[in-house]
Amino acid sequence: MRRAWTLLLLPTAIAFADEPNVRALQRAAERAAEVHPDRVRSWERRVRVAALAPSLTVRVGRGGTEVRAETSLDGSERYTINQGDAWRFEVGATWQLDRLVFDREELRLGRESQRLAARRELLLTEVAQLYFERKRLILAFRTHPPADEAARAEASLRIDELTAILDGLTDGALSAGKGE
Amino acid sequence: MEGTLTPPERSGEDRRQRSSRLRRGAGLALAMMAATPNAGHAEPPAREVDGLVRRALRRAGLDRAEAAEARARRASLWPGLRLGAALRRTVATGRTDWQVSALLTWPLGRRVLLDGGLSSLLASRRAALADRVALLWRERVAAGGSDDRARLDADELDAELEALTGPPDEAPEDER
Numbered sequence: 001m002r003r004a005w006t007l008l009l010l011p012t013a014i015a016f017a018d019e020p021n022v023r024a025l026q027r028a029a030e031r032a033a034e035v036h037p038d039r040v041r042s043w044e045r046r047v048r049v050a051a052l053a054p055s056l057t058v059r060v061g062r063g064g065t066e067v068r069a070e071t072s073l074d075g076s077e078r079y080t081i082n083q084g085d086a087w088r089f090e091v092g093a094t095w096q097l098d099r100l101v102f103d104r105e106e107l108r109l110g111r112e113s114q115r116l117a118a119r120r121e122l123l124l125t126e127v128a129q130l131y132f133e134r135k136r137l138i139l140a141f142r143t144h145p146p147a148d149e150a151a152r153a154e155a156s157l158r159i160d161e162l163t164a165i166l167d168g169l170t171d172g173a174l175s176a177g178k179g180e
Numbered sequence: 181m182e183g184t185l186t187p188p189e190r191s192g193e194d195r196r197q198r199s200s201r202l203r204r205g206a207g208l209a210l211a212m213m214a215a216t217p218n219a220g221h222a223e224p225p226a227r228e229v230d231g232l233v234r235r236a237l238r239r240a241g242l243d244r245a246e247a248a249e250a251r252a253r254r255a256s257l258w259p260g261l262r263l264g265a266a267l268r269r270t271v272a273t274g275r276t277d278w279q280v281s282a283l284l285t286w287p288l289g290r291r292v293l294l295d296g297g298l299s300s301l302l303a304s305r306r307a308a309l310a311d312r313v314a315l316l317w318r319e320r321v322a323a324g325g326s327d328d329r330a331r332l333d334a335d336e337l338d339a340e341l342e343a344l345t346g347p348p349d350e351a352p353e354d355e356r
Contacts, residue, residue, distance in 0.1 A: 022339045023347060037239050037346070057264075062271075085271045092264040101255035107248060110241075110298050114305055117240035121309075124343030132336040139328060 018177040022131045025166060026124045028173035035120035040113040047109060051099035057092040127169055134162040229317045235345040236313045242306045248295050259284040309344065316341045 020028070030036050068080045137159050146152045166174045237243045262283040269276045320337040324330060342348075 040241055087269045090266040092262060094262040096260050098255035098258035101258055102251035107295055107298055113241045121344055125340050128336055128339035128343055132332055136332055
């Protein structure tokens with residue numbers, strides 16, 4: 001992690017030159033928390049595709065006796081018994097066509113996608129607020145350095161703390177710099 | 181709704197003052213737009229805030245027009261379809277029979293759809309998101325000054341707006 005004192009001592013242009021901007025940090029936080037909207041779109045796509053895929057039934061059997069009843073036009077009935085020794089193969093495919101219009105999974109998906117979106121909005125807002133709080137602290141320290149040692153140490157500690165939180169939320173993107 | 185992961189403190193602006201402003205809602209924000217003179221800043225066209233709200237709603241998956249219940253009603257008219265093929269081979273005679281079939285079934289007793297409060301959740305999320313975007317946009321319009329602090333405040337508001345609307349390069353051409 002880049003320590004606060006390097007940011008406080010280096011010239012402004014150099015201090016911030018290697019740092020990612022707030023948008024890059026927001027994207028990194030989105031990736032780290034896996035809350036990108038594409039994730040929800042992928043779920044929706046899979047629900048739709050799942051409705052196109054049928055349920056398959058395969059049945060194989062052998063043997064059995066067949067009883068056949070035939071009724072003639074004059075009303076007489078005739079029964080035939082076949083001692084069968086036969087193999088039988090059956091394949092069936094079933095589609096629930098209503099799922100192409102609406103799938104009940106969409107309700108669960110709707111709730112989950114809103115949970116994800118709310119979490120993303122809070123997370124990215126928080127990243128923005130922390131990023132700018134840190135930047136304000138650094139600029140304030142450089143333009144009006146605290147007079148006493150304790151205040152300087154406190155400001156430096158807070159900058160380190162904000163850097164650590166931002167790194168935690170962005171999987172280390174802030175300390176990794178622009179290269180990552 | 182979830183809480184924030186860590187409670188950020190803002191040095192540039194009093195958080196309590198800001199959060200009380202956030203609660204006033206878009207109606208008040210839009211009323212303020214009309215009532216407050218904004219010296220030094222031209223009022224951006226309302227189309228801009230419309231576009232931002234639309235982008236935020238789309239990004240949150242809140243832009244779908246048809247409610248789940250309406251589609252569920254329509255879906256209940258659709259049948260189930262079963263296609264089958266069978267092959268029978270008698271061992272003694274070597275005779276082979278085959279059969280194909282198609283079966284349509286309408287389950288008339290389909291369960292009534294209960295969305296478990298999803299529609300009200302979506303409605304409240306939609307309203308809250310539109311309010312928040314409108315308010316941030318209003319604050320961004322009002323952000324004045326050209327010193328470092330004012331620029332940082334404006335940049336922060338832009339970043340908070342992007343947290344809701346997504347970056348402009350992900351938006352359709354007509355909403356950027």
